[in-house]
Amino acid sequence: MFESRHETVEKKHIPTDGFYLLVSIFPLEFFHLVRRLCGLVLAVFSCMFLSLPLQAQTAAVHLDSLTLEHAVTLALQHHPALKAAQASVHASSAALTQARAAYFPAVNLSTSTTRTEGAFVFNPSFPPRDQRYTNYVVSLQAQQTLYDFGKTGDRVAANENFAAAAALDADAARQNVIANVKLAYLNYIQTARVVKVNAEAVAQAEQHLVRAKAFYSVGKRPEFDVTNSEVDLANAKVNLIRGRNLQQLAKVQLENAMGVHPATNYSVSESFVIPPLHPTLDSAKTIAFAQRSELRSARARLQANQAFVAAAWNQHLPTLSASGSYIWSAFDFPLFSRWNAGVTLSLPVFQGFNISAQVQQAKANADVAQANFEVLIENITLEVEQVYLSLQEANERIAAASKLVEQAEQNLKLAEARYNSGVGSPIEITDAQLSRSNARITQIQAQYDYNSALVRLRLAMGIAEQ
Numbered sequence: 001m002f003e004s005r006h007e008t009v010e011k012k013h014i015p016t017d018g019f020y021l022l023v024s025i026f027p028l029e030f031f032h033l034v035r036r037l038c039g040l041v042l043a044v045f046s047c048m049f050l051s052l053p054l055q056a057q058t059a060a061v062h063l064d065s066l067t068l069e070h071a072v073t074l075a076l077q078h079h080p081a082l083k084a085a086q087a088s089v090h091a092s093s094a095a096l097t098q099a100r101a102a103y104f105p106a107v108n109l110s111t112s113t114t115r116t117e118g119a120f121v122f123n124p125s126f127p128p129r130d131q132r133y134t135n136y137v138v139s140l141q142a143q144q145t146l147y148d149f150g151k152t153g154d155r156v157a158a159n160e161n162f163a164a165a166a167a168l169d170a171d172a173a174r175q176n177v178i179a180n181v182k183l184a185y186l187n188y189i190q191t192a193r194v195v196k197v198n199a200e201a202v203a204q205a206e207q208h209l210v211r212a213k214a215f216y217s218v219g220k221r222p223e224f225d226v227t228n229s230e231v232d233l234a235n236a237k238v239n240l241i242r243g244r245n246l247q248q249l250a251k252v253q254l255e256n257a258m259g260v261h262p263a264t265n266y267s268v269s270e271s272f273v274i275p276p277l278h279p280t281l282d283s284a285k286t287i288a289f290a291q292r293s294e295l296r297s298a299r300a301r302l303q304a305n306q307a308f309v310a311a312a313w314n315q316h317l318p319t320l321s322a323s324g325s326y327i328w329s330a331f332d333f334p335l336f337s338r339w340n341a342g343v344t345l346s347l348p349v350f351q352g353f354n355i356s357a358q359v360q361q362a363k364a365n366a367d368v369a370q371a372n373f374e375v376l377i378e379n380i381t382l383e384v385e386q387v388y389l390s391l392q393e394a395n396e397r398i399a400a401a402s403k404l405v406e407q408a409e410q411n412l413k414l415a416e417a418r419y420n421s422g423v424g425s426p427i428e429i430t431d432a433q434l435s436r437s438n439a440r441i442t443q444i445q446a447q448y449d450y451n452s453a454l455v456r457l458r459l460a461m462g463i464a465e466q
Contacts, residue, residue: 063266068185068273071258072465075181079259082177085170092166096159102152105144112137133331141325146343148319154311161304168297171464175293177257179459182274183452184250184257189270190448191247194441198240201437205233208429211420220422228426232433239437274451277458281388284461288384291462295380298373305366312362315355318347380460387456394450401443408432408439 061074076082114135119128145152209229215221251268255261279287289295324341348355415432418424458465 061260061262062264063262064264065267065269067269067271068182071181071185071254072178074260075177075258076174079177079257081173081259082170085166085173089163089166089170092159092163096156096163099152099155099159102145102148102155105142107140107142109138109140111139135331136329136333136335138328138335139325140327141323143321143323146320146322149314149317151311151314151317151319154307154314158304158307158311161300161307165297165300165304168293168300172293172297175459175462175465177259178465179455180257181254182455184254185268185272186274186448186451186455188247188250188254188268189272190444191243191250192268192270193444195240195243195247197437197440197444198236198243201433202233202236202240204433205229205236208426208433209233212426225426228430232426232430272451274454275458277391277454277461279461281385284384284388284457285381287461287463288380289377291464292380292460293462295373295376295462298369298376302366302369302373305362305369309359309362309366312355312359315348315358318345320345383460384457387453387460391450391453391457394446394453397446398443398450401439401446404439405436405443408436412436 061078114137115133116135117132118130120131121128209226209232212221212225212229216223216226254268320343322341322343324339326337326339328335328337330336412429412432412435415424415428419426419429
């Protein structure tokens with residue numbers, strides 16, 4: 001008799017929940033339709049979002065001409081490094097908001113409905129009874145930390161420093177992008193000027209070949225002069241081809257530095273202004289230590305990690321909090337209400353050495369931040385010294401290169417006069433032309449090195465570019 005009763009109970013027991021109530025109200029076809037509609041909407045939104053990056057990548061900037069100021073503006077608008085830096089700023093700001101959330105109360109509203117049906121045994125002496133009832137519960141809970149002995153304050157301080165570091169990193173990224181654009185622009189101007197020198201060398205070699213053929217045709221010069229001029233012309237054309245290829249590469253590097261790739265051909269203006277700097281080496285270092293965004297960011301990260309050490313150790317201390325709830329519940333409407341409130345003081349007695357390990361980890365992270373800060377100081381010192389010395393050396397080379405060009409021009413005039421008068425040899429012409437081309441290229445290189453050293457020195461000193 002007992003076994004038969006047990007089987008009856010199992011057969012009558014029907015597990016129910018909220019989903020069972022929905023199924024009992026709506027037909028199964030309704031849920032299939034909802035699922036198909038949700039899948040369709042998800043597919044449409046996925047296609048829309050996936051198409052956005054592709055559109056951004058294929059969008060091209062149309063240019064007719066490019067100046068240095070315009071190149072910097074385009075880089076600030078389109079370079080992905082700046083977008084990544086700005087996203088990091090937003091992430092750090094969100095983390096700071098999360099840390100400050102502990103200052104405010106946490107309020108939660110919940111509601112539930114439970115349907116119960118089945119056989120219940122209230123007394124073994126009596127047979128089971130079928131029961132069917134619905135329980136409704138609505139509750140409002142609130143919790144507020146009253147005092148946690150500095151845990152929240154230290155976490156907030158740490159995240160404030162991390163947010164400041166992210167903002168400084170974004171500024172450093174901006175300055176790096178500007179400097180890279182200027183360096184790429186200067187490099188393109190250098191290659192364009194070298195191409196002009198090589199083109200002039202080709203034109204001059206062609207003229208010399210014409211003269212050599214004319215002298216040979218009237219018997220004033222041997223055939224060697226003609227073949228030698230042809231060799232000189234071929235070498236000049238090879239240098240021109242190499243120079244034009246370097247110019248194209250420099251243009252690609254400039255577009256990469258700007259973060260844009262124009263769809264049309266455009267000209268690059270050779271007019272630019274690089275503000276001069278005349279600091280002493282000691283003053284340059286002092287300014288760099290005070291203004292470099294990377295150094296200020298590293299200092300903020302060090303302070304943030306030190307705050308995390310304090311926050312980790314403060315977990316040994318108690319936390320005082322208040323909580324309360326207001327509950328409405330009944331088996332049928334209207335619902336009946338009740339409330340409760342209390343204050344809790346919690347003290348971690350033993351957490352399996354978890355807190356001690358967190359303190360050790362925080363201290364290790366602070367040591368890493370301290371070491372990185374010291375390494376950055378050494379790197380900035382080295383960078384400033386190297387760029388400063390390069391600037392001085394390039395400045396001296398400009399004066400020497402100008403004198404070199406003047407002498408090479410005079411030497412070429414003398415060689416051409418000697419050749420035209422029948423005294424000089426074609427080798428003298430070749431050497432003089434090569435010397436003049438090399439001298440002009442040396443002058444262009446010195447001017448580029450000086451201007452690029454100015455850009456690098458401003459970057460190394462942390463002088464903000466607008």
